[in-house]
Each structure stands twice: as C-alpha cells, then as structure tokens.
Amino acid sequence: MDLTINGTIHTVNLPDDMPLLWALRDGLNITSVKYGCGIAQCGACTVHIDGEAVRSCQVALGDVWGEIKTIEALGTPDALHAIQRAWIDHQVAQCGYCQSGQIMQAADLLSRNPEPSDDDIDAAMSGNLCRCGTYPRIRAAVHAAASAMREA
C-alpha cells in the first residue's frame, strides 16, 4: 500500500486494519506521532489528512483518504513554522509528549480561523490532553501564532 506522507510516497506492507498511528511509528519510524490512549481521547497522535486534523489512532490504514502530514511538514528546528516559533517563545512544553499533537491541532484551527477567540481555541483544542497542564501557555501561543501568521 502506498501512503503519501509529507510529500513523499512510502510503500508499506501492513494490514489494512492497522491504525495509521502504528504504521507511522513502527512501520515508518515517524515517531513524532505519539501514542497516548489509542481511543481518540488524548490527541497525541494528531496528524493531518488532506489538511484536516485527525486522530491517527482511529484511522485504519486501508481507510486513509488523502495526503498525510505530520509535524515535520509544518517546520523543522532550522525552519520553524510560526506556530512552532510561538510555542518556543512561550515555552509551552514541559514533558512535551503531547505537543506535536497540540501543534497539529492548532495548525488545523488557524488554517480555518486566522483570528480565533478564546472560545474558538477552547472548542478546537479541548480534545488534546496535556497532563503537565501547559494549557495557559497553549492559549497564549495560539493567539501569538495567529497574530504572526496574519502579519506574515
């Protein structure tokens, strides 16, 4: 089966019913996508399919309907995306385990809503669990990223 991930086509030989999460992690060694719960309750595995944030633990490999993007497609340490820049400026991460998912969820929000209110952020981001409690800084970073992206 062929998967288009971050612009590159990968061929995987894994069962159709395997969650995309595990195909990415164990099949393709894309470990930025995290396992946290396996039941769409934590958001650590969030990736984009055709530009939409999805929980990769809930997408069977056989059901992948478009191009997959992980946080690597957003930006890298040498070429940060505005959202990542904001995450760094606000020093959001503590353990950091949930943050790839948080950032991918925020990217989805900001692609649809360039100037989100606190309520918009609450609605979009509340499916992403952070056990360290970085939420106040996530809120601030989303606002800062939105502002930076509007000015860009």
Place this chain on the structure above:
Amino acid sequence: MGRVKNIARRSFLIGSAAILGGVAFGAWFVTRPTPNPLLDDLAEGEAALTPFVKITADGITLIVPRADVGQGIASTQAMLIAEELDIDPATVTLDPGQPHQAYFNGTVAADGLSFPGWDEGFVAETVRDLMMNVARLSGSQFTGGSSSTADLHETLRRAGATARETLKAAAAARTGVPRADLRTEDGHVVLPDETRIPYTELAAEAAGIEPVTDVPLRPASEWTRLGKPYQRLDIVAKSTGTQSYGIDVTLPGMLYAAVRANPGRGGGMASYSPDAALAMQGVRSVVEVDEGLAVIADNTWFAFKAAEALQVDWLPPDYPASSDAMWQALTDAHADEFQNSRLRDDGDVEAALSGAKVIEAEYRSPFLAHAALEPLNATVLVEDDAVTIWTATQVPHVVRDAAAEVTGIDAANVILHALPAGGSFGRRLDHDFVVQAIQIAASMPGTPIKTTWSREEDMTHDFPRPLHMSRGRGAVADGRVLACDLDSISPSLIASWFGRVFIVPPGPDAMLVWGAFDQPYAIPNYRVTGYAAPPLMPIGSWRSPGACSNSFFHESFLSELIHAAGADPLEERLRLIDHADSRRVLEAVGEMSNWSGADIGPGRGRGIAFAYTHGVPVAEVIDVTLTERGIRIDEVWIAADCGTVFDPVNAEAQLTGAAVYGLGHAMNCELTYDNHTVQQTNFDAFEGMRLRQTPKFHTRLLGQAEKVRGLGEPATAPAAPALADAIFAATGQRLREMPFNRSVDFA
C-alpha cells in the same frame, strides 16, 4: 520559629537509633568525597574535572543526573554548571550519566523525616545531616520530592567553578601567566592580551593536574544566566517533534513487546494458553513475566492485539475486591491499634473540646493513577555479558541493580540510557515495567526488544495514590479557631513504596500525615494523628504524596472552623500562621487577588488554601462562577516562596502545571475497583482538566526564603481545598469527598 515548636519528639527517638547505626561507619567514611565515576573510562587527552563536567578535544559534556520528567531539571542542572563554567549550555552535550554514588540525593532522604521543613532546630538539622549521609553511603540517586534543585544547586555550581579554575590552572601552566590574571568567557580561557584558548584544547593538560577545588561561588549579583528568563534547552526539540522519548527508541533488528498482567495486582496465574496469541500475525513468542505474560511481535500493534488474545485464568489478589470494601477497611483502621504517629500535639485538645460545641467532619480522597501521557515502556538488549537499557526512570540505581539481579550479569556491565520522560508525576519512582522489559529481552538474547504498555495496562497496573480519609474535630471561641484535632487514615506509603525501592525506615510514616502535621499554624489546641491502615494493594508516590490528600482534609476542615467562628478565611489564617515565609505568601496572595472576603457576588465564590510542602509555602486563591453548564473556574492566584529562583520561566510553569494537575484530578478523577480490578482504564473515564476548563493564572514567587527549594510539586496540594472552598462560597455546599464531580457539575 516562635510558638510553633511542640512537634512530638517520640518519633525521633525511634528513628535516630537506626540512623546512628549508619554513622558508626565513622565520620571519615561518611564525609570522604564520593569517587568520580567519569575517571573510570577516560581516554587519553580527556578530562573529567568533576563528576559533572567532562571535556575532550571534541567538546564539553555536562552530566545532569536528575531525571527530566517534564519539570525542566535537565536545563536547570546545565544552567547551574554553566553559570560558573562560563559556557553556553546550548552548545554542549547533556548526558544523564550512569547511576553512581557521586550523584546521590541527600535532600529527598532528609525530607522524609518526621520533622516539618520549617523546623530548623538542632535536633531536626542533625538528623537531616545523618539521613543525607545514609543516602550518600547507599548511593540513592532518586529524582523526586521536588528535591533536585534544593539538593544540587550548590554542588553543580561548585562543579562548574572547579572545572573553570582547573582549566585556568592548565592555561597558566601552559602560558606562564598566573591563574589570577586569566579570565574565562564562552568556553575559552582568555589571556590578558585577549588570546583565547578553547577549553577543549586544554582538556589534556587539565587532566594531568589536581583539580582546583577551593573556589568561592559567584554571588547572585554576578550571575548572567541564573535567575534570568531563559529557554529550556529542550524547547525546540519539543516544539518540532524531534524530541525522542523512551517509546521512540528504534534499534536495528528490534522487536516489540506488550504485557498482559493480572488486573488484580499481585494475584498470579492459575493457568494460561498462549495458542490464540501465537497464531496471530507477526507474533514471535509469549513469555512469562512478573505479574503475567508478554507477547513479542513484529510491531507494537501486533503485540497489543495478541496480548488481548491471551487466555489466562488469573488468581485473585489478596486485597479487598471492591472500593466499598476498601473504604470499610480504612474506616475500620480508625482505631487505636492502627495509630502510627502523633507528630503534632499542641495544647490540650481533649480539654478544649470537652464542653465546647464540637464541629466534626469526615473527608475522603480516592485512589488516583499517575497517567503520564507517555505510556510506560523500556527497551532492553540482553547479551552474554551485558545488559543495555533505554528508559526513563527516577531511580536509575534501582534499575541498574534490578537488571543485574534478573539476568545474573554484573551491575558494572549494566548500561542505562536514561531518557527524558513524557511525564511521570511519581510513577517512574517504581521500576516494575523495566523489570518486565528485562525479563522479556532476556528470553531472546542478542535482540533488542521495546516493551510498551498499552494505556489500559498503564492505568490498571499503576501504583496509585492511596485511598485516604480523615476525620476532624474542632471548636471555635470568640471568633477564633480554638481547637483542631485531625485524624488521617491511609495505608502506609513508606511501607509500600520504600519497601520496593529502598529500605523501610523504622519509626512512623511521616508521609502519611504530610500536609497535615507539618503546617505552620499555631492553633492553641492542635493535634494530628496518623493511622496506618492495612496495605490493601501496592501504592505509590503521586505528585505531592501524602499532602495531595492531607492538604485537602486539613485546609478544608480549617475553613469549616473559620467559617463557624465567623472569621475571614485569609485574616484568620494570617493570625494563626507563625512562620515568616508562610505569612508572606498569604499576604501576597491576598494582595494579588485584592482579597476582601469569600463573597464576590451572586452566583460566584472565592476560596483560599495554604500548604507548606517540600519546604515551600504556597497560598492559592480561586474564583468560581456558577454557569448553566456547571461550575467554571475563572481565575487562580498563586503565591509561593522557594527561595532563590534560578529558572523563572520554568518555575512559573511548574506552579501553574502543578495547580492544573491538582485541580483536574480534584474535579473528575478517581480509580474505583470492582472484582479487584480498576474500573477506569483510559482517559475517557479519567479525564483531568481540559483546555476549555483552564482558568486564568496569576503567579508570584517571592524569592525571600533562605533555603533553596524545588517547585515540581508544591502548588499541587492547595489546589483542591482552594477549589472546594470557592465552591462552598458560591453554593453553600461543602465538598468533603474528591472527586468533586461526584457532587457537582463542572462546565
């Protein structure tokens, strides 16, 4: 300490005898320097100027032995060294090192004693010193108890200063310029003529001279990094998906394993059949491990599915089957024969209560999982004469020794790659998951195997925060709190956890009453009694152990008494507090929140709580509003004093993060048991706080306390009682049992 001094000494008499046994080794043995482990495998031209600084021609490595579980301590450790060493820590390598006596943690051992942190009397300080030496002799390298900064800040700065001056001595020997005329800057020794010699060039020469250890530390006024806002060294990696955790370890030829353990912890197996699992795609083998079975497979998902397919006839464990039965066991333990401690006994409680109108209340705190977002995992390679382990742990020395015990391989040939953790909250103070991973890897020598627990395994096989209950009796007179008698009942955490990773110290379990007996109030008639209930099941340290429950009991009951007295919750606490640092944080939180009482208008309420834990006084004020969808937490003010703040941006994050942790669990988390089995196995039933529920935070660190202390835990304990107090102010309803969503709805 003025009036607050009547902490009972009986525990000291029991505790000190054993500790004195340790001292019999002799002062020379206790106080001699610990050896430098880095000297053992240095190559030609490399220098290990202290156990914390290694310099080679290729670069500088800082050893940062305390585990980073999200609290940012890797960066703080590096900054402490860098401040004296004059390097940019972002340009050097950080390495947690191998477990070693040189990295022992004395503070966490001293904090476990039956003295409140604010007791700086001769006896308390002497016994603390003795306990630190016990930790030093045993090489106990714990990360925990918010102790890392407190324990290491001076050691690490001294390591940086020693390395710097030794490098200068090497440069002096090379150039003939006196050491006093040399300075250092950004990884270079600078000569008077501005010639710059990189440290890396001096490594070989520095290795040949005696380290310069008689170096005064720079005063805070000269610091260029410490105390200033700086970014964590891992922040870019953690914002770009490039941070690698234990669960991300990938090795050539690696296989993957999952565990299926008895949901009744410790019950064992009557029989099992691996056949269904072995018939599944990608499954290599089924292995017996501690507490159950494991499946080795070609990827984690195959292993998870096959583990579910294992057919096992579990034997029941020896603890009560249901939560109701466990609560009954706790209730039954509120009896004289279970009394474990009476570490506070001021005035005459019985006399004060006799004839008075006695106010009584009972409080309950549930079992809780740690539920770090990264499920527990470890990758292990067992070879003929060596074991290599990749995992995140708060007890590296225990992991090393366990690997030696399980495999029979010498502990000196155990290599531990200690990795950053995706959270812990105390869970990685246990090493059960690593032992299983070693057992699994030992079944297939030569093949590295990554064992990952499913979320369901992680929740079901936690060492949870224990069930805890309290009964209070008190009286008020003339608008003041007159008497407070608090009984605290729980299984002994020290007996359970220390029994697994250390030794069970003699004497009472102070942790059972942490957050209650050690609060710096001078209530005229004041008593705290601990009752150690039967063990129930293995339990563990959960962020702010003991105090995470006791502070809820103690502060809630104090609030009830203050309310009965008709006094103001802040004013009466200030009147009762007899400890300058604690008074200041209460005054600060009052000022920050413009405190003018609990009544902040219709449909709203304001609560307050104070806790002194881990040597840090913290006061929190919380405002709530009743909405159509339930109670909304609007704002939280936190004032704390941990002494000198080295890492201000991270310190603020620890305050708010700890408060979110305390609030979220108080709102909606508990583990309940049926048929010996945890009923909440994933985040759908154990949710914690979500972003939409997160209040606005205002924090202040006073920086006036004399001792440097840590912040990973202290803001946790007062969060729950402050919230309960705010809900009372808004609704008139006293919440005496956590989680609060048993009684009220949250928006």
